[in-house]
């Protein structure tokens with residue numbers, strides 16, 4: 051298949067491009083070729099594009115950036131995917147668009163299914179939900195909602211914990227926000243499998259296991275580091291609350307774990323537990339100097 055991918059300089063786009071290149075012809079569409087904020091750049095990129103499927107992980111992903119410029123967030127995260135989907139529908143190209151657990155309000159106590167009504171609480175979530183609607187206005191397209199992504203392509207929260215623990219710095223992490231993480235390695239493999247399947251609509255894609263906070267993930271990371279001999283002892287991780295962090299200017303939803311029954315049924319097996327994926331990530335990070 052000829053697979054066009056936006057956002058290939060990002061965490062998810064880079065992982066998709068690397069993994070799917072094993073079986074497909076990849077057409078990378080980084081911002082330099084396809085600027086989603088610039089309608090003429092987007093039009094030029096689409097005018098010269100020949101592909102069977104277009105994967106769109108590109109987005110403005112910073113919550114504060116979206117809060118500060120909600121119009122730009124809407125342009126990149128909603129209007130541009132809408133234009134891509136319109137272009138694709140006219141050519142019989144399937145669009146697989148990547149979205150987020152932050153379309154949910156966070157007021158739930160059990161994992162959200164694809165039928166749970168979204169109710170975003172910040173500009174990022176509103177722009178991503180509008181993007182979902184724009185892409186799903188055309189039949190055959192797929193929206194994959196992911197959450198708390200980590201992988202070797204680009205440092206994330208877990209890599210900050212690994213670096214701080216290695217440096218012997220004090221550790222602290224938010225304990226009042228829960229979800230289920232997604233590793234880029236597994237997401238890229240699932241996407242490869244989904245390319246071969248006739249599925250559309252919304253799909254939740256994250257690891258299995260009990261919902262976890264950043265504090266829970268940080269504790270798991272340092273215990274793994276100690277097991278691997280990278281740390282002599284397991285350091286304490288202080289509890290933080292979202293309200294105590296001035297950098298969290300945008301409101302965050304408190305509980306956004308997603309149910310993955312549909313993914314399980316499509317893949318023929320459940321996604322592995324987040325603990326397995328995170329342990330593998332820590333072990334790989336430990337091998338780096």
Ligand SMILES: NC(=O)c1ccc[n+]([C@@H]2O[C@H](COP(=O)([O-])OP(=O)(O)OC[C@H]3O[C@@H](n4cnc5c(N)ncnc54)[C@H](OP(=O)(O)O)[C@@H]3O)[C@@H](O)[C@H]2O)c1
Pocket residue numbers: 056057058059060061062063080081082084085086087088106107108109110111126148149150151178196197198199200204
């Ligand atoms: N990371 C997470 O924890 C997380 C959680 C849930 C959902 N998601 C969703 O997953 C998707 C991928 O996220 P990610 O982690 O890969 O994000 P990321 O590492 O921040 O990458 C974002 C990508 O989008 C590109 N981009 C931003 N503005 C653009 C523009 N105007 N035109 C073209 N490209 C632009 C960036 O290009 P530059 O390098 O040029 O800036 C980069 O390649 C996003 O749709 C996000 O909403 C992510």
